[in-house]
Amino acid sequence: MNSTVLINSLFIFMLAGFIGFEVIRRVSPLLHTPLMSLTNALDAIAVVGAIVLVGEHKSTFSAVLGTIAVVAATSNIVGGFFITDRMLKMFKASRPASKP
Amino acid sequence: MNEFASSQVAIEVIYLIASALFILSLKWMSSPTTARHGVWAGELGMLLAIGGTLLHGGIVDYKWIAIALVLGTIIGVPLGRVQMTAVPQRTALSHAFGALCVTLVGTAEFYLRSPNISRFMMSVLSMEVILGSLTFTGSLMAAGKLQEVLPQRPLTYRGQNLVNFLLLAVAVVIAVYLVLHPEARQLYPVMLAIALAFGVLLVIPIGGADMPTVISLLNAYAGLSAAAMGFVLNNKLLIVAGALDGSSGLILSVIMSKAMNRSFTNVLFGAFGQVQASAAAGQELKTVRGATPEEAAAILTAANKVVVVPGYGMAVAQAQHKVRELYDALSKRGVDVRFAIHPVAGRMPGHMNVLLAEADIPYDRLMDMDDINGDFPQTDVALVIGANDVTNPAARNDTSSPIYGMPILDVDKAHTVMVIKRGMSPGFAGIDNPLYYLDNTLMLFGDAKAFVGSIVRELTGTGGHG
Numbered sequence: 001m002n003s004t005v006l007i008n009s010l011f012i013f014m015l016a017g018f019i020g021f022e023v024i025r026r027v028s029p030l031l032h033t034p035l036m037s038l039t040n041a042l043d044a045i046a047v048v049g050a051i052v053l054v055g056e057h058k059s060t061f062s063a064v065l066g067t068i069a070v071v072a073a074t075s076n077i078v079g080g081f082f083i084t085d086r087m088l089k090m091f092k093a094s095r096p097a098s099k100p
Numbered sequence: 101m102n103e104f105a106s107s108q109v110a111i112e113v114i115y116l117i118a119s120a121l122f123i124l125s126l127k128w129m130s131s132p133t134t135a136r137h138g139v140w141a142g143e144l145g146m147l148l149a150i151g152g153t154l155l156h157g158g159i160v161d162y163k164w165i166a167i168a169l170v171l172g173t174i175i176g177v178p179l180g181r182v183q184m185t186a187v188p189q190r191t192a193l194s195h196a197f198g199a200l201c202v203t204l205v206g207t208a209e210f211y212l213r214s215p216n217i218s219r220f221m222m223s224v225l226s227m228e229v230i231l232g233s234l235t236f237t238g239s240l241m242a243a244g245k246l247q248e249v250l251p252q253r254p255l256t257y258r259g260q261n262l263v264n265f266l267l268l269a270v271a272v273v274i275a276v277y278l279v280l281h282p283e284a285r286q287l288y289p290v291m292l293a294i295a296l297a298f299g300v301l302l303v304i305p306i307g308g309a310d311m312p313t314v315i316s317l318l319n320a321y322a323g324l325s326a327a328a329m330g331f332v333l334n335n336k337l338l339i340v341a342g343a344l345d346g347s348s349g350l351i352l353s354v355i356m357s358k359a360m361n362r363s364f365t366n367v368l369f370g371a372f373g374q375v376q377a378s379a380a381a382g383q384e385l386k387t388v389r390g391a392t393p394e395e396a397a398a399i400l401t402a403a404n405k406v407v408v409v410p411g412y413g414m415a416v417a418q419a420q421h422k423v424r425e426l427y428d429a430l431s432k433r434g435v436d437v438r439f440a441i442h443p444v445a446g447r448m449p450g451h452m453n454v455l456l457a458e459a460d461i462p463y464d465r466l467m468d469m470d471d472i473n474g475d476f477p478q479t480d481v482a483l484v485i486g487a488n489d490v491t492n493p494a495a496r497n498d499t500s501s502p503i504y505g506m507p508i509l510d511v512d513k514a515h516t517v518m519v520i521k522r523g524m525s526p527g528f529a530g531i532d533n534p535l536y537y538l539d540n541t542l543m544l545f546g547d548a549k550a551f552v553g554s555i556v557r558e559l560t561g562t563g564g565h566g
Contacts, residue, residue, distance in 0.1 A: 016339060029449070029450060030453045038138065039344060046202050049329055056160065062211065065204040076201075079176035079178075081180075
């Protein structure tokens with residue numbers, strides 16, 4: 001890896017860190033649990049690295065580790081999005097109709 | 101080669117779109133009205149990213165990818181259907197899975213590339229693997245404690261912090277050696293094993309009440325290890341997602357630590373249980389006033405403003421649906437009922453809000469500690485259900501108390517305080533609560549679910565007569 005690539009990556013990391021900080025600071029404490037399950041699902045984007053590892057099949061060892069990694073990350077993606085949506089569906093505002 | 105390059109560009113563009121969708125996804129989480137759009141944006145971004153990755157020119161074998169994706173889905177669906185009370189352990193488990201993925205990919209990359217690994221690459225790879233593996237075992241331990249498969253009490257021994265520190269130091273020294281001599285492959289498993297052991301030892305001394313901070317911290321580690329993996333694979337989408345997850349975990353950790361008036365180092369190296377053991381001693385016998393469900397119902401009916409303070413004990417007693425019935429019955433009589441949520445009520449950040457939302461309590465009735473604390477002096481009745489330490493006035497005025505300085509809900513300032521509690525045993529942290537002996541406090545002894553049920557029967561019964 002040459003230094004330009006490194007500097008580019010560090011730039012992206014820094015900017016994404018600041019964006020994350022600003023965006024997440026605005027999330028209401030009401031939604032902190034769904035926030036955590038959502039970021040968890042998004043973090044499972046690591047699956048793309050594992051998919052390439054399995055697909056390239058450079059060695060049996062790497063393919064086996066990659067396969068387990070894809071399983072672990074996929075379960076986070078599916079379970080994470082699923083439960084986040086389930087939780088968010090429960091958050092309802094009070095309507096005038098609920099207080100007759 | 102040209103075709104390979106153009107598919108590479110296409111993948112990069114798709115990753116760019118996915119990154120934007122991920123940021124939007126978190127942005128939309130700022131309000132309950134837009135939050136579900138956030139999930140859809142995240143799902144779309146994820147689908148695009150996985151679809152784009154399958155275009156990767158180097159992929160020769162699709163069979164195992166497909167099998168792994170299907171298997172992961174089969175495991176993921178039940179993990180998405182767990183009970184809301186079990187969400188903390190599910191979250192800890194998913195941190196473990198995420199960290200496992202990162203660690204395995206890092207390990208495979210090391211053995212594929214070594215000894216031709218540049219120093220920078222080996223540095224980030226070590227960071228990825230050390231963070232990943234300690235998050236993996238640490239999260240498994242946290243999940244085990246939350247599921248009560250493992251003892252929830254902090255396990256401590258003499259010299260614990262020294263042992264932990266030395267272990268981490270050895271792992272870092274090995275990592276540095278590997279950076280300088282990446283051909284020393286035999287050292288890699290040693291580093292991995294130490295990091296795995298460190299994760300276990302890190303969480304062993306941490307008690308159940310500290311879980312919100314620990315889960316948040318492990319969340320931050322999981323994010324940072326994924327970002328490190330992005331550096332290793334030169335994958336910008338991964339760097340973005342890891343940075344977002346890392347900052348989220350970090351922010352939540354800071355909020356949780358502040359809510360407990362403790363520093364990170366104190367949570368990780370302090371072993372909360374020890375401090376309290378001595379403080380609980382030396383309490384003289386004091387008198388408390390009790391009340392029956394009938395009396396409690398009468399007081400609640402006469403009130404204009406009621407604030408309910410739920411704690412984890414409410415969830416343990418499965419009382420949230422009875423609490424909703426109480427909310428309905430009082431609202432019908434024109435009583436203004438709100439809920440005061442302490443940041444560490446529950447076993448993870450925001451857990452109590454989810455439990456109350458599940459019981460159909462409107463989210464605009466759920467108030468943050470900072471938003472409601474000023475209202476307690478104008479509150480007729482504060483009803484504490486299954487909460488203890490977060491209502492302890494000693495945190496405000498007793499400098500000798502182990503929780504002195506911790507921000508609390510000022511329930512003692514309400515005209516009347518009613519506390520539903522099984523008995524007079526001290527709370528999770530083992531600290532006596534002076535709130536129970538105040539003149540304006542009534543103790544309602546009993547199981548939270550049964551007691552709230554009795555109050556509701558009183559309210560609806562008398563409603564029928566009059």
